Amino acid sequence: MSAARKKTRPVSVGPVTIGGDAPVVVQSMTCTDTRDVEATVAQIGRLTDAGCEVVRVAVPDEEAARAVARIKKRISIPLIADIHFNHRLALGAIRNGADCIRINPGNMEKDKVGRIIDEAKARGISIRIGINSGSLEKDILTRHGSPTAAALVESALQNIRFFEEMDFHAIKLSVKASDVTAMIEANRALSQATDYPLHLGVTEAGSLVNSAIKSSIGMGILLNEGIGDTIRVSISGDPVTEVAVAYGILRALGIRKVGPDIVSCPTCGRCEIDLFRLVDEVEKRVAGMKEYFKIALMGCVVNGPGEAVEADIGIAGGRHMGLLFKKGQVVRKVREEELVDALMDEIHAMLQERRENESEKPIRIR
Amino acid sequence: MSAARKKTRPVSVGPVTIGGDAPVVVQSMTCTDTRDVEATVAQIGRLTDAGCEVVRVAVPDEEAARAVARIKKRISIPLIADIHFNHRLALGAIRNGADCIRINPGNMEKDKVGRIIDEAKARGISIRIGINSGSLEKDILTRHGSPTAAALVESALQNIRFFEEMDFHAIKLSVKASDVTAMIEANRALSQATDYPLHLGVTEAGSLVNSAIKSSIGMGILLNEGIGDTIRVSISGDPVTEVAVAYGILRALGIRKVGPDIVSCPTCGRCEIDLFRLVDEVEKRVAGMKEYFKIALMGCVVNGPGEAVEADIGIAGGRHMGLLFKKGQVVRKVREEELVDALMDEIHAMLQERRENESEKPIRIR
DSSP: OOOOOOOOOOEEETTEEESTTSOOEEEEEOOSOTTOHHHHHHHHHHHHHHTOOEEEEEOOSHHHHHHHHHHHHTOSSOEEEEEOSOHHHHHHHHHTTOSEEEEOGGGSOHHHHHHHHHHHHHHTOEEEEEEEGGGOOHHHHHHHSSOOHHHHHHHHHHHHHHHHHTTOOOEEEEEEBSSHHHHHHHHHHHHHHOOSOBEEOBTTBOSHHHHHHHHHHHHHHHHHTTOOSEEEOOOSSOHHHHHHHHHHHHHHTTSOOOSOEEEEOOOOTTOOSOHHHHHHHHHHHHTTOOSOOEEEEESSTTTHHHHHHHSSEEEEEOSSEEEEEETTEEEEEEEGGGHHHHHHHHHHHHHHHHHHHHHHHHHHHO | OOOOOOOOOOEEETTEEESTTSOOEEEEEOOSOTTOHHHHHHHHHHHHHTTOOEEEEEOOSHHHHHHHHHHHHTOSSOEEEEEOSOHHHHHHHHHTTOSEEEEOGGGSOHHHHHHHHHHHHHHTOEEEEEEEGGGOOHHHHHHHSSOOHHHHHHHHHHHHHHHHHTTOOOEEEEEEBSSHHHHHHHHHHHHHHOOSOBEEOBTTBOSHHHHHHHHHHHHHHHHHTTOOSEEEOOOSSOHHHHHHHHHHHHHHTTSOOOSOEEEEOOOOTTOOSOHHHHHHHHHHHHTTOOSOOEEEEESSTTTHHHHHHHSSEEEEEOSSEEEEEETTEEEEEEEGGGHHHHHHHHHHHHHHHHHHHHHHHHHHHO
16 A cells, blocks of 8 residues: 555664664653653653653753663663764763764764764764754755755755765664654655665654644655654653554554554444443553554444454444444444443453464464 | 645535635534434534534434424534435435435435435535445445455445436545545545545544544545545544644645644753643643644753744743743743743734734725
C-alpha cells in the first residue's frame, strides 16, 4: 500500500540501528530536569515499558552532562544527549557515555562543532544534525526571509558537507518545523538529496490531540512515501503518550504492528449500549500491551457483526447487552456490565493460545 | 504544497455545495436518539456552534423519520438522513424535509433503491451512496474474499451505474473502511474512476486520540493528493470533538484556516515554567473560536523566540515568568500566574484590531 521505504545508510545509536533495513524506530524525550537523576530514570523506565526504543535527554548545563553517566547505568535503552549553544556540554555528554549527540549546528561556531565531531569519532558514536525552523543560521534565514522548507534543507546540506569534509558519516538528520506542510516538503527534498537516515518530527505540535493530528499528517504522509527511519512525536504532556501516538501512526499505516488496534464506532441513534464508557474502559485495560490484535467495539448490529468478522475479537451491542465475537464467531451473549471482563478474559485466552502455538513451533521443526 | 484539488461535479445538500469549487465541507453525525427531538436539536446546536456545516442523523424507524420534520424546523444547517435496510424510512425522511439521504445500497433491494431515487429526484435532493466495509453486497464480498479496497470500489461503481441508468446524478460517494490503508487505496481508485464528489472518512476510528491518528493519516494523505470534498471524522465520543479534529486536519494542511493554531513545545530539562497547565488553559479559553491565528507557547528561550517570530502571539517561558510576544516583538514580561489572562487580552485586542481593519476596507474602496 505504502511506497517502498527509501534505503538509507544504517547508523547506530548504541545497539539500535536507525536506517538501512531496520524497522522505523520509535523515540521520545524526557521532560524531567536531567540533573534530577531519580526522576529522569523513572520517566525513562515508563517510556521503555511503553515501547520507547531510544530516549533523548536535554543537557543544558555541566551538572546535566555529569548526570548522563549516572542515568546511563540505570536504563536499558540508548540515550541521546540534546545540546544547544555550548560544545563543552556535548563533549561532556559524550565522555559520560551518551550513545548519540543531537546538536543544532546553527547555534554553534564551526570549530566548536569540529571538536564535537572529533570526540564522537574517537568514541564511535553517532550525531544527529537537528535543524529546527526556530534556530536556523542567520545568513540562511536572511536569504530566505523566513524558515521555509528550502531554508531548512539548505542548512542541513551545508552542515552535512562540513561533517563529510571531516570524514564523519555516522549522521542522522532532522529538519523540523511546526508548520506541517513545510516539514513535509523539507523532508521530501532532504530524502532526495541525501541517503542519511531521517528522524521525522513535527516540532512544537501542541497538546495530545493537536499533536496527534499534526504528527499523523506530517509523518503519515512521509512514511507512506517511504521516507523516515525514526520518529518522535512531540506532545506538550506526558512523553509516554508520545510513544503511544507513534505506534498508533505506524500501526495505522501497517508499517509496524505493535499493540492492539481498537476499532470502535461513533454510535448513532441506533445504539442501545453505553459504548463510550466501554471503549474508555477497554482502552485503559489494554494500554501498554505490545501484542498486535484487532478489537472491534460496535454499538449496534448494522456494521457490528460485519466489522467483527475482520477483528480478532469483537462486541456488537444490543439492548443493555452485547454479543461477544471471536474471529467472526459468536462466543456468547453477555450482560452489559460484564462485557469488559468477558472481553478481557477472551483477549488473555487468545494471547495465551497464540504464545503456546508459537512456543510449539520450534518443537515441530525439530 | 498539496496537489491541486481534483475537480468534482458539484452537488447540493440544501444550501451547501459539496464538490466543484466549494471548500472541503466539515460534517458530523448526532449520537442522540433521533426520536428525542430536544436532545437531537440541542446536539446539532452545539455542533453548529463548533463549525459543523452539515449534520447527519440516524433514521432507524418510522418515529425517527417523523422526527426529521420537527428537527429540520429548529436547526440552521442541512440535514442528512442515514438509512439502512428499510427504503420506507428513506421515503419518509425525504418527505419530512431531509436535504440528503445516505443509503448503503448493499443492504437494500434494487427496486427499493429505485423508489428512493424517484422520490429524491421529485424533491430535488441529493443521495450519498455510502459503501462500508462492514456491509458489502454478498456477491462482491464472496468474490473478493474480504472487504478489500477493490471490493469497495466495485460496489461503488456498480451502484453508480444503477443510479445513472435512472438518470440520477446528484450523487456523493463514500467508501469507508476501518483499515486506514484500505480506505486510502479505495478512495484513490474511486477518485480516478468517477468525478462525483467524495465524502472521506475512516469508519469506526475509535476514541478521540485513536481517531485523530487514523483520521489524520487517512484523510490527510488523500486531501494532500487533492482527493476529498467533504470529511467526517468518526469518534467514539462527543461529536463536537469530531468537528474540532476535522478543522485541525484541514488547518494542518493549509486547506482551510479555521480556528487558532496552537504551537507548543513538549518541554525538556530546560523548561522552568508549568507549560502543560498553560497549554491546557489556553486551549480551553480559545476553544470554538473561528478566526485563524497562530499562538506559540514555548517552555524556554532556545526555540521560543524563534518560533514566536512566526506566530501572531507567543509566550517564551523563563523562571516562573514568561515573555509575551506579538508578531515577533516582545510586548512585556509577565508573571507566570498572569500569563494566560495577559495572552487572552492580547488575542482579543488583536482580533478586535483585525475586525476594525477589515470593516474599514470597504470605506477605503469607496
